[in-house]
Amino acid sequence: MNPSQSPSPNFTFLSDENSIYSFMDNYDFSNLMFSVGEGGNNGLIQEETSSPTTFVTGESGGSGSALTTLRKKESTLDCKNRGSKDGETKEMGHRVAIRTRTKIDVMDDGYKWRKYGKKSVKNNTNKRNYYKCSSEGCMVKKRVERDGENAAYVITTYEGVHNHESPSHVYYSDMVYDHDNWKQHSLLQSIQTFPPC
DNA sequence: CGGCTTTGACCTGCGC
DNA sequence: GCGCAGGTCAAAGCCG
Numbered sequence: 126m127n128p129s130q131s132p133s134p135n136f137t138f139l140s141d142e143n144s145i146y147s148f149m150d151n152y153d154f155s156n157l158m159f160s161v162g163e164g165g166n167n168g169l170i171q172e173e174t175s176s177p178t179t180f181v182t183g184e185s186g187g188s189g190s191a192l193t194t195l196r197k198k199e200s201t202l203d204c205k206n207r208g209s210k211d212g213e214t215k216e217m218g219h220r221v222a223i224r225t226r227t228k229i230d231v232m233d234d235g236y237k238w239r240k241y242g243k244k245s246v247k248n249n250t251n252k253r254n255y256y257k258c259s260s261e262g263c264m265v266k267k268r269v270e271r272d273g274e275n276a277a278y279v280i281t282t283y284e285g286v287h288n289h290e291s292p293s294h295v296y297y298s299d300m301v302y303d304h305d306n307w308k309q310h311s312l313l314q315s316i317q318t319f320p321p322c
Numbered sequence: 323c324g325g326c327t328t329t330g331a332c333c334t335g336c337g338c
Numbered sequence: 339g340c341g342c343a344g345g346t347c348a349a350a351g352c353c354g
Contacts, residue, residue: 240327242346255345259326268345 222282224272230279231269236260236287238267249273260289 231238231254242255253270265285272278 239325241348243328244344244346247343253344266345 220282220284222280225279225281226277227279230254230271231281236265246270251276258285258287260287263288 237259238256239259240254240256244253244255246253249270250273251271253268256267256269258265258267263285265283265287267284268280268282270280272280
C-alpha cells in the first residue's frame with residue numbers, strides 16, 4: 126500500500142488537510158453517547174464545551190426517539206451480551222453510540238465491516254443495518270440507523286472492542302496529532318481505543 | 323471466483 | 339403463555 130494514499134478506499138476525502146476539514150463539515154457529531162456499564166460514570170466521557178459536539182452520558186441528554194429507545198434498551202445490556210444459542214455467554218465489552226448528522230448512511234471509521242443483517246425497527250421508518258468487523262477473530266459489531274425523528278442524523282452503535290488495529294490506525298493517529306483537532310481526536314480515540322469494560 | 327450484500331426465516335428476550 | 343420486536347443466520351444473487 127502506498128503510504129501517501131488513504132489506507133481505506135472510502136477515506137480518500139481525508140487525503141489532504143483541506144479534505145480533513147471537509148470531512149468535519151460532512152459530519153456533525155452532535156451527540157455522542159458512551160455507555161460503558163460497570164455502574165456510574167466510570168469511563169464515561171463528558172465534554173463541557175461550547176462546540177457543536179457534545180458527549181452525552183446514559184443519564185441525560187439526547188433527544189430522538191431512536192436514541193431514547195436505544196438507551197433504554199442498551200442500558201440493561203451494558204457490558205454483557207445475551208447468551209448464544211448453545212448457552213455460551215459472550216463478553217461483548219464496550220458499547221458506544223454515536224449520533225451524527227451526515228448525508229451518507231454509513232460512517233467509515235477505518236475498519237472493514239461486513240453487513241450481515243437489515244431490519245425495520247419500531248418507531249423508525251428507516252431500516253437498521255447490522256455490521257460485523259470482517260477482521261478474522263474480531264467480534265466487534267456495529268448497528269447503523271437513521272434517527273426516526275430526524276433523518277438527517279445517523280445513529281451508529283459500536284459494540285465490543287477490536288482485537289486489532291484499524292487498517293487506518295497509523296494514518297488517523299498522524300492526522301489527529303498533526304492537526305490537533307479535538308473533535309477528531311475525541312471521536313477517533315473513542316472508536317479505536319475502547320477501554321476494556 | 324471470492325467476497326460482499328440482500329432478504330426472508332428463525333431464534334430469543336421481554337412485556338403484558 | 340402469547341405476541342411482539344430485535345438480533346442473527348444463511349442461501350441466493352451481485353459485483354469487481
